[in-house]
Amino acid sequence: MSSLRCSISALLIVSLLLTGCWDRRELDERSLITAVALDTAPEGYKLSFMIPIPIKIAGSGGGGTGEGGQDVVQIFSSTGTTISEAFGKIRREVNQEPFFGYTVLLLLGEDVLQTGIEKDLDVFRRYPQMRRRLIPAVVKGRADEVLHANPKLEQIPSNYIYLLLDNGIRQGWMADVTLGDLFANLSDPSRNGVVNMLDIKNDVVRWIGLAVLKGDRMVGRLSDVESVPAIQLRDQKAGNFIEVPCPGGKGSFVFRALRVNPKVKIDNKEKIRIKSTVHVIGEIIENGCKNNLSDQKELVKFSSSVKKLYEQVARNLLHKMQKELKSDIFFYGERIRALHPQLWREIDWKTTFPKVKVEVEYQVEIRRYGMESR
Amino acid sequence: MSQLQPEGTITPYQGYALLVTTVIGVEVVVFPRFLSREAGPDGIWIMLISGLITTFLVYLMTRLCQQFPQQSITQFVPRILGSKHSPRLGRLLSAPLMLLLLISWLGIVAMITRSFGEVMVSAVLVETPIEFIMGTLCAIGAIVTSNRPEILARYAEFLLPFLYPPILLILFAVIQEGDWLNLLPLFQVNWHQVFKGLLHSLATFGGIKVILIFMAFYQQPQRAMHSHISAMVIIMIGYLGTFLSALSIFGKDEIVHLLWPTLEVVKQIRIPGGILERVESAVLVVWMVAVFTSITAMLGASVQLIISAFRLKEHYRKWIALGGAAIVYFVGILPTTVNQLLQWSYRFGLLDVGIALALPLLLFGVLKIRGGKGAIEQDEQPPV
Structure with missing residues (x-):
């Protein structure tokens, strides 16, 4: 029995030293991406991420509580022939591993939808951190402009846009479309999807109606x-x-x-x-x-x-x-x-x-x- | 001949828990895709039919074991196949059957272990080596299965209640996101699709034949039928609920896009008020329990099979468990891709259910031909 006890305690001591948890990443070791914007670019795609600066968020104890809007976030953009290539370029600029678990907003430029989005959404389907509940929105013009908007009511701009959409959906005057619904509408031949549409003018983001899809292409606007x-x-x-x-x-x-x-x-x-x-x-x-x-x-x-x-x-x-x-x-x-x-x-x-x-x-x-x- | 075995201690409720936790396991996360791909919404009634078929198989096996109370399969099969005058013949004839049982169990456990690792690595622990996840499972599996079957039954009894809460969560997801139009139209499939759908849904019931081993340790084998049938009913409800929820939330065309549909169902859940976010991590833990109980039950059954077939002493058990776990690990890492893995799992699942069908039929057939109770009655007759 004593040999068993010996070996068990040896195992325990060894396991204390070998804390090899491959996926352990504390919250402060991740770059939390709150919004993703996708546009077309001459090479293919332009991908933009909004990442809040933790020290500047109120309640973080860092001190900077009076700030908001574009001061508390950093926006990273890059282009590539594939979305992953653009992502890979952004990764070279971001100090921590990007994390999509808190991404609530996917902004799609109008021109991305006009060329068909099935192939563009493939990466969002494959990536395990992507949530099906995040809200997609089409932006009239370029999607990254919305990321640069500077609303004052919320500290983090992407949260403002998310709440704008979430409120409209809950009040029942915007279309209730999540990324998962968009996926389902794309794969079901008996359905066609709609996506809420946003516009930005003079730094004000507003809902302007619905983008109508036929198959995976945007064919018009309501x-x-x-x-x-x-x-x-x-x-x-x-x-x-x-x-x-x-x-x-x-x-x-x-x-x-x-x-x-x-x-x-x-x-x-x-x-x-x-x-x-x-x-x-x-x-x-x-x-x-x-x-x-x-x-x-x-x-x-x-x-x-x-x-x-x-x-x-x-x-x-x-x-x-x-x-x-x-x-x-x-x-x-x-x-x-x-x-x-x-x-x-x-x-x-x-x-x-x-x-x-x-x-x-x-x-x-x-x-x-x-x-x-x- | 029951004197050879100690009196069993597995209670009827433990028998129920054992069957439920064994059958419900890794395939829960993946089968809605296959079933929907083969049969679409008709998978609903195909699932029901295969549930009835497997319930019938469980009935057959239970009846078979009830005829030989407190006897393990390695004892009564040679009796049925052989005769009093040449017990060796019975053992010889039953050897391939036992080998087949062993292969199917170890194979299924290997595929379960690998599938669990794949889900973990693809969805949650992206950086963790799959060898590590599988190795941990196998090592703990070996530790648990070094115990006698009665302990395994108690273990299942203890863990069973953890499997119920996800059913509520899945129901919640359906209410939030489900669309009943996705469940229609019914009765649109041809016979070929029904057949393929049946095979796929039958394969999810792999593991039912552990009762052949564990029934030898039942306190009251005559009461086993009730607990086994109710276990099958619960399993059917669980499977049907899983399929209905995945189908109503995603629709038959979207399901086929999802590698682990049930995981996606759980990811859809949003608890109002944001008290709990990302409930899928909690559900994954529960699912891990379900997977692990399947592993221990089937690995434990294999170990017990070897022990009783070779009439080994109790202290060999942990070494056999270790050896079995090692085989499981090395077979588990064999499939190169997810596709191959899913195909192998499907085949092993079918093999398992196939044996569960063939074995009782064969034995009952032999019993019938030999008139009444086979060798057991001949045993009790005074030698001529």
Whole structure:
């Protein structure tokens, strides 16, 4: 027994000395990348990383608590024929090993999407640290410009942009798209993806609508108004509030959807007919009309105005998607694949979608009109 | 003949724990991809069917062992195959069967060890040499399997509760991210796809035949059926849940892109309020427990097989365990690529289930032909 004890204690002592933990890297031995931006460059790609400077972040105990914006981050950029080559170049400039575990934002330049992103996203699929939950966004123009923006509300600029998107998604007026959703939309032939779109002007970053993908290419853009029915039909979310002309008069009022419940019926007798019935419950948040809202009859008129506007915007959107962009972002194809497999095998949805008859009908219920009584 | 063995101490619950922890293991992270690739959403019912098939196999094996209570497979198989007059013949005939059992167990354990290492190296511990991860597993496996089967059963009993919480987490992920349209359409596959899907889902049940070894140590073998069947039901629920969640979250076209789909499911989980981030590390720990219990059960079964086949003394056990672990390690590092590894794992899984089908059928067949209970009754008859 004593020999066993001897050998065990010898083992323990040896293991104390041989602390060979290959993957042990303390937090301060990593360069935490909070945002990645990808653009095209003459050689191929331009990759940019935002890395916060730990000593300057408030609460780190380093002293520099008053600073924020571009002062507390460093941005590294490099170009290469492949994304990994660009990454390899950045690695030569960064003092610690780059770590993507806290990356929350992937900004893609508009031109990257126009050439097809399947091959560009390959590296993001392969890299184990990349999280599927990070939020991708398309930037009108160049993506690295957004990294250089200097918002003041948050200490780390990338966090500001992330919260901007996260808030919009949670409030239901931006498309709920994570990197994982983007991957899934790319690999599923019955779906087409959308990505939230950002713009930067005079150092202000703002959401400007949705980028529409067809396959892995960006084929067009939806404005903020067009995005409303798109998000309602696609994500079953409320979408942003909408300005509606007054019933029978000058001026307009603003309607905010609270709950949206679209029902899709696919009919295949001679031709494929798709009918979406969208049930919207909402409230009036601003009334610029003369009508008295406490009158039930007036309220009914208001809701029919909202219905009319919604239907019009949705019809325009569908027309644009079918005739112009030829991209089914509404998951109609997925419904056919799942619920009408026989039909799905017979058709090629890419070429069929522009030709099918799609109808959208809205049912609008105005539940309340704020704290004002009339 | 039960006097040869000490009375067993494995309780019915331990039997249940042993079967669940043995079967659920490394393949949980990978099988949704294969099943979805072969059969798409139809994998749901194909999984169910293969679960029923393996439950039937477990039923057969349990019945077989119940006919020879407190006897190990190395004792009753020669009895069935041989006769009283030439016990040597029975031993000779049963030798290839035992060898096959041994090969399938060691092979499966080797593939489990390697797969575990691959997942760790590809997803989490990128810099760590895979030889180190596998070596540690094998070394600890050898230490644990130097113990008697009763200890292994207690060990499984202790670790089983750790396997339940991830089921809740996976459910959580489905509620957050799942899309029921991804689970449709059903019944679109042809027979060829059904067959291939069945093979792939059957291969995930590798390990069921450890009960052939462990049942010799059961306290009440007559109560084993209940615990074994409920273990199979739990395994089926676990597998179906895993497949449904991966399918509903990713869809059949995205799953095939993911090397370890279940790991990605777990990575999708976001606990509200950000109390816990990156829950996958916690789930990986649990999964490691599941993997390790599979290793110890099957390695332990192999060791016990050798011990009882050669009627070795107890103190040889640790050396056999060590030797077995060494074989496992060296077979485990043989596959050169992940593709080869996955293919080998699939084949060993199928071999395991195949033996689990063939062995009881063969033995029952022989029993039937020889009328009643084979050599055991002949034993009890007075010599002519």
